Amino acid sequence: MSCQVGLITKKMFLIAKSDDYAGQDPFDGLNSKLFELFPRLKRGLVGLAWIQLHKRSAVNLRPLCGVPKKRNPKGIGLFILGLLEDYKATNEKIYLDEAKELADWLLTQQSDKATWQHSCWGYHFDWNARAFFVPKGKPNVITTIYVAQALYALSEVTCENKYREPALDSAHFIVKTLYKESDNKQFFGYIPGENTFVHNASLWGAAWVAKVATLTSNEHYKQLALNAARQSVKGQGADGSWVYGARHHHQFIDGFHTGYNLEALRLLSDTLNTDEFEESIKLGLQYYKEHLFEADGTAKYYNNNRYPLDMHSVSQAIFTLLKVGKTAEDFAMAEKIINRSIGTLYLSKEQRFIYQKNKLFTNKINYIRWTQAWVYYSFAYFHSQKNSQQSRS
Numbered sequence: 001m002s003c004q005v006g007l008i009t010k011k012m013f014l015i016a017k018s019d020d021y022a023g024q025d026p027f028d029g030l031n032s033k034l035f036e037l038f039p040r041l042k043r044g045l046v047g048l049a050w051i052q053l054h055k056r057s058a059v060n061l062r063p064l065c066g067v068p069k070k071r072n073p074k075g076i077g078l079f080i081l082g083l084l085e086d087y088k089a090t091n092e093k094i095y096l097d098e099a100k101e102l103a104d105w106l107l108t109q110q111s112d113k114a115t116w117q118h119s120c121w122g123y124h125f126d127w128n129a130r131a132f133f134v135p136k137g138k139p140n141v142i143t144t145i146y147v148a149q150a151l152y153a154l155s156e157v158t159c160e161n162k163y164r165e166p167a168l169d170s171a172h173f174i175v176k177t178l179y180k181e182s183d184n185k186q187f188f189g190y191i192p193g194e195n196t197f198v199h200n201a202s203l204w205g206a207a208w209v210a211k212v213a214t215l216t217s218n219e220h221y222k223q224l225a226l227n228a229a230r231q232s233v234k235g236q237g238a239d240g241s242w243v244y245g246a247r248h249h250h251q252f253i254d255g256f257h258t259g260y261n262l263e264a265l266r267l268l269s270d271t272l273n274t275d276e277f278e279e280s281i282k283l284g285l286q287y288y289k290e291h292l293f294e295a296d297g298t299a300k301y302y303n304n305n306r307y308p309l310d311m312h313s314v315s316q317a318i319f320t321l322l323k324v325g326k327t328a329e330d331f332a333m334a335e336k337i338i339n340r341s342i343g344t345l346y347l348s349k350e351q352r353f354i355y356q357k358n359k360l361f362t363n364k365i366n367y368i369r370w371t372q373a374w375v376y377y378s379f380a381y382f383h384s385q386k387n388s389q390q391s392r393s
Helices: 002-018 044-056 073-090 093-107 141-158 161-178 199-216 219-234 255-272 278-291 311-325 328-345 368-392
Strands: 179-182 185-188
Touching (some): 002 328, 073 093, 141 161, 161 179, 161 219, 199 255, 278 311, 311 328, 311 368
Antiparallel strands (some): 179 185
């Protein structure tokens, strides 16, 4: 099984490299050349409907609509993290060289420092959601954190400050721009200027701020991180579950965001050397394992609905089980989930994973950031951990 994962991972790397790590995204519809003629239509109902049309259609309309394949900063961050896992497992220089080349590109893609003052990153497309419109390049907490994690991890290998400094600097952006005290809540927001409370965004913001606070001995930042973590623990259900966020349309429980929450809370706890959140992590992990997977290893999307089957759920399961659970039982469960995903979501001829399988249809569109980058990083991480486990036994 480990051999199969290793082969799939290597092929995914080679394909991504041959494509220059560029591709399409579920939410990139507004990059259509049609909007060069009608830019005002990006906002409001037209833009929202256009994004949903491209996201939900099982037929890839992007070539017809002039939506180009591009690199996504978050996707590149995920590839760097996967490349470093492959470098750790093989000591082959090609992986480190690729990681450095991609990191150098990320340094050129920072959101406008004249506006945001500190290192931060956003998506490569305009994004129209129900609650707000986010222009291309406007930073968000999740993209910033995955890029920062990748740059910091690379700096640990290369000892180069050009990667370390922007990674640490990103925490200043998160604190100064995204920390909120609103509606009797203390949390980190998703994007500048919005007060929407979303657990995974706040917890990942807290986890990264805690990491940087520890590295730089910043007691104020440690306290802000603890404030945000306590807010999400307070919002955890008695059964260990988390709904996505505070808005009325955020009252759902899904697999990969639950996994995000647990991974972030584990990182924060380890970084700050605190056991304050152990009961919350234990209860949340128990809920996650019992309600978001089926006996055959199928990773469910929602707690009350398996569909759509999505490799994002699989990839996060690998990280959550191996980084939060850490037991032999968790490792075995991750193996079962991987095997099931290869059997149900892998296109062996094309040597890639599909986007989503729904009850009545399958969406096979190739998405680089949402699907392939996540799978590459998670499979590389699993393969590296498996090799390490075998070498110790």
